[in-house]
Amino acid sequence: MRLKDLGERAFLGKLAPIGYPPGAPLPPGDDAGGVWMGEVAWLLKTDGFLYREVALLGMGPFEVGWRGVAATASDLLCKMGRPLGFTLGLFLPPDLEEDFVLELVKGAAEAAGRLGAVLLGGDTNAGEEVALTVSGFAQAEVPLPRRALPGDLLYLAGDRWGRTGAAIWAHHRGRSLQGFPEIREAAFYPLPRLELLALAGLLRGGLDSSDGLAETLWQLAELGLRVDLEDLPLYPDVLAFAGDEAAAKELVLYGGEEFEAVLVVPPEAEAQVLARAEAAGLPLFRAGRVGEGEGVFLQGKPVPRRGYDHFRP
Amino acid sequence: MRLKDLGERAFLGKLAPIGYPPGAPLPPGDDAGGVWMGEVAWLLKTDGFLYREVALLGMGPFEVGWRGVAATASDLLCKMGRPLGFTLGLFLPPDLEEDFVLELVKGAAEAAGRLGAVLLGGDTNAGEEVALTVSGFAQAEVPLPRRALPGDLLYLAGDRWGRTGAAIWAHHRGRSLQGFPEIREAAFYPLPRLELLALAGLLRGGLDSSDGLAETLWQLAELGLRVDLEDLPLYPDVLAFAGDEAAAKELVLYGGEEFEAVLVVPPEAEAQVLARAEAAGLPLFRAGRVGEGEGVFLQGKPVPRRGYDHFRP
Known part of the structure; x- marks a missing residue:
């Protein structure tokens, strides 16, 4: 084939x-x-x-x-x-x-x-x-696979969510990023976070988000789990760039190239994870949880899978 | 530029x-x-x-x-x-x-x-x-740079010298390798030698030969030394393939893709190097020595530099 x-x-x-x-x-x-x-x-x-x-x-x-x-x-x-x-x-x-x-x-x-x-x-x-x-x-010292158990919490690390998606959107439509310095910075100089290492040993699983948040969560769901997003990080500049909340959510879900981490946190470790992240200066956003079942949902509605395929552009 | x-x-x-x-x-x-x-x-x-x-x-x-x-x-x-x-x-x-x-x-x-x-x-x-x-x-544990001192000896490890060159030559001229199983094996399934590790700590320097022996020795000479080849390994099948000694030498000097090592041996370590190589089953060929001066010579005659350049094919 x-x-x-x-x-x-x-x-x-x-x-x-x-x-x-x-x-x-x-x-x-x-x-x-x-x-x-x-x-x-x-x-x-x-x-x-x-x-x-x-x-x-x-x-x-x-x-x-x-x-x-x-x-x-x-x-x-x-x-x-x-x-x-x-x-x-x-x-x-x-x-x-x-x-x-x-x-x-x-x-x-x-x-x-x-x-x-x-x-x-x-x-x-x-x-x-x-x-x-x-x-x-x-x-x-404590390598972290893609892994989750029902009941685990989902956190998004970093602050490039939606921003790199906005920059890619702007690129394809020839739109300027003037007036959106954080979007430009996120896309032009993305720096993965050494601060993640402060969480070593506390997490159940971790995934790189660079294929886009939705695709990354679908990869997690493929392990035989249901992923429920309860909330998405919507930064003011991404909202302003997108024009409305629906468009901003689209950028967060399907942006890609964030080079941020999706973290799976066991409920009993949540307090310690938050404390260590704060001490390290790592932004964390609680986005949802993992349960039994299958698929990816945002506030109960299915999140379609439309990952990028290099061989079917 | x-x-x-x-x-x-x-x-x-x-x-x-x-x-x-x-x-x-x-x-x-x-x-x-x-x-x-x-x-x-x-x-x-x-x-x-x-x-x-x-x-x-x-x-x-x-x-x-x-x-x-x-x-x-x-x-x-x-x-x-x-x-x-x-x-x-x-x-x-x-x-x-x-x-x-x-x-x-x-x-x-x-x-x-x-x-x-x-x-x-x-x-x-x-x-x-x-x-x-x-x-x-x-x-x-003992990383080995490209390095030599005047008076050091040059050894060639392995047995693909000239053979991969013969296979490349045959390829470009559409000539069959039937009847030359060692040439075919050297070119189709070259395996770098774990046995080299038996010499760790005894050598002055080491270089990968894959750009061809002459080019590799020129890279050694560039460190500010004169490289004198006294002899080249001429295997019977390479001689038979090449037809005469001059053509066989050409294959050894300019073949490339051997994935063998050129070893720089301090004279005082020579006996121990030979003993350990024999114990490990590593073929070694004494090819010459390094001296003060510049350039690469074979039995006193200059060896031209004609390395392959990816940007000037």
């Missing part, structure tokens, strides 16, 4: 188990893979993308390089992995100006540095168009 | 230091990057390539997936890093058959497994043509 007929999700489900070790710190198909070294998990993550698919209006190579490290780092951090280093695999047209690539690598280095990590080289190849693959490794 | 005017080597020299940490186990631009974690170095390596550029006549996706892991593993092993896990970043045309990709990933998993390592997932994206980026991480 062709990839475009099979679809990306089904395809990844077939690829993930191949060669993946039993007894690993995280199951195959999770946001990152890893091996145990003594009592510490070493995580490895690779994320690739085409430049033209992520470069929003106004973003240059610096921002795209930054974005690449942010995407990989987010997958590591939501597994409670502390990122240590990143490499870049670059496909570049031979006609490209060197300054373009230098800026791209500087952006990657800047994002790595802000996360207390480093760049560890990489590889360049000629290619028809600019494509990046960012890999990173991390150490996790 | 455009990449094709600048050239890949000069370009990589500019990229390598960006974001690279001071005091790292290996210098920027070495075969792999790394960080110290306590007294152990953690190495990370990424290597990307286009499928059509490495798939020789008769190779399928299984062999190309294998080749991808072999290339990255070789860079880690020649730094004395024990590979633990690999990830794949794949760009794939949506019209591609899923079986093609499954074979590719199975080949990668097979090579990883032969090296005592695992696959840890990866990422897929749509792309115009099949492109792979393989990343791997490794642990090294």
